[in-house]
Amino acid sequence: MVIYMISITEIVNVLRKGSIACLSGILCLFCSTSNAEPKMKLEELVQKLEDANPWTVERVESVLGAKLALIDSNDVFTVHTSGQFLFEEGLIVEEVHLRLTVATNGMIRLIVSLSDEASCFTLDRIKRTYPDTKMSPYGFPRGHSLNEKTYFWTKRPWGHIAFGFKERRRDCLSGITFIPTGEE
Numbered sequence: 001m002v003i004y005m006i007s008i009t010e011i012v013n014v015l016r017k018g019s020i021a022c023l024s025g026i027l028c029l030f031c032s033t034s035n036a037e038p039k040m041k042l043e044e045l046v047q048k049l050e051d052a053n054p055w056t057v058e059r060v061e062s063v064l065g066a067k068l069a070l071i072d073s074n075d076v077f078t079v080h081t082s083g084q085f086l087f088e089e090g091l092i093v094e095e096v097h098l099r100l101t102v103a104t105n106g107m108i109r110l111i112v113s114l115s116d117e118a119s120c121f122t123l124d125r126i127k128r129t130y131p132d133t134k135m136s137p138y139g140f141p142r143g144h145s146l147n148e149k150t151y152f153w154t155k156r157p158w159g160h161i162a163f164g165f166k167e168r169r170r171d172c173l174s175g176i177t178f179i180p181t182g183e184e
Contacts, residue, residue, distance in 0.1 A: 092115035122173070150164070
């Protein structure tokens with residue numbers, strides 16, 4: 001069983017925007033469960049998400065074994081998100097965040113936020129799977145918060161995968177972002 005956790009802040013933000021459709025999507029997550037229990041290692045999760053390209057809500061849900069709820073939309077993009085769930089090895093996915101353009105239903109970003117509290121996946125581990133990983137020219141802390149990230153990325157045929165490490169725990173992976181070419 002997969003249990004979803006949505007923050008009160010997210011619900012308040014949706015209520016402020018007055019979107020009943022978005023609120024019902026979020027509330028749906030509270031009563032949603034999945035019989036599929038994801039049992040993947042970090043590298044398998046990244047590979048399966050990469051293989052699901054081009055990303056759609058349905059394809060990402062299929063990989064995760066979890067539902068994504070529409071939490072925001074406008075004329076330019078829609079935002080879909082998941083709740084928290086656990087993978088093998090103590091890997092806690094705090095949230096999966098998928099942004100799609102409205103016009104083409106093309107992906108702008110797919111972000112997998114990880115808890116760096118329960119387990120620690122190091123840059124060395126990432127480099128064993130992606131040896132060409134190097135520091136991103138765009139993603140580095142600017143000294144404003146311990147939650148700012150340093151990003152290391154690897155080039156893929158469709159764009160980049162960026163691996164983020166927060167300042168407060170520099171040696172532990174805290175997020176993975178799939179960035180299509182042209183969206184860097």
